[in-house]
Amino acid sequence: MSVALFIITIIAAYLLGSIPSSVWYGIGYFGIDVRKHGSGNAGATNTFRVLGKRAGTIVMLIDVLKGWTATCLASLLFYMSVIGETELLLFKILFGVIAIFGHIFPVFVGFKGGKGIATLLGMVLAIHPELAAVCITIFILTLLASHYVSLSSILSTLAFPVLSWVGMFGHPEPLLVVFGFIMFVLVVLTHQKNIVRLLRGNENRVNIFPKTNRA
Known part of the structure; x- marks a missing residue:
């Protein structure tokens, strides 16, 4: 792969991850910047909290699509015969991580x-x-058992490298296991305040099935 093409795909993965779906959607359709409400976080969970289920679902799906599309840039390079099959997983992880970095540190919103x-x-x-x-x-x-999005995120992220390690779906892939544990550490670092609130017992809960008043 040429250096120029490598740089272009890295930039593309970062820009995909940087799309601030919660901010743009909130301001565009509601005139509300979610960063100024709720937890102040520009993510799907705070969008659910501030703008409701429909907005939160849309933002979440866009954010999922960002990660999927950026990661699939590696598949595009593979089908173009730019990279080989032995390099495919490495490039998928690379582009996916770059997209996550873009989501956490988006160029479009400071x-x-x-x-x-x-x-x-x-x-x-x-x-x-x-x-x-x-x-x-x-x-x-x-989430159904605890109503904590943060706890659900941490445990499900930990499950990925652990299940990879034990070979739940065949022979464990070392690169996938290492990646999984690195991502788990990253998730823990970005949820430090949530973990403190969980330990103190004052973490925000999500009311999945809100009660309705009946006359």
Whole structure:
């Protein structure tokens, strides 16, 4: 691969990740900057909290698509015969990580973005959809049991490298395991305040099935 093409694809992955879906959607359709409300985070969870389920779902899907598309840039290079099959996983991880970095530090809104969970999910879906499905299941079950998005995100992220390590879907791929544990550390670092609130018992809960008043 030429240096120029490598730089172009890296920039493309970063710009895809940098798309501030929650900020642009909130301002464009509601006239509300989600960074000035709720937790102040420019992510899907705070969008759910501030703008509601429909807006939160749209933002989450866009963020997932960002990670998936950026990661699939590697597949595009593979089909163009720019990289070989042995390099495919490495480049998928590289482009996906760059997209997550872009989501956390987006150039379009002053390098202050979200925590990257939805973008990470999109990346994992592009790399290993079966394992991603298991992690999504763990996230949903944890959320239903605890109502904590942060705890659900941390546990489902940890599940990826652990299940890869034990060979749940065949022989473990060392690169995938290492990547998974690095991503888990990154998620823990971006959720430090949430972890403190969890330990103190005052973390924000998500009311998944809000009660309705009946006359």
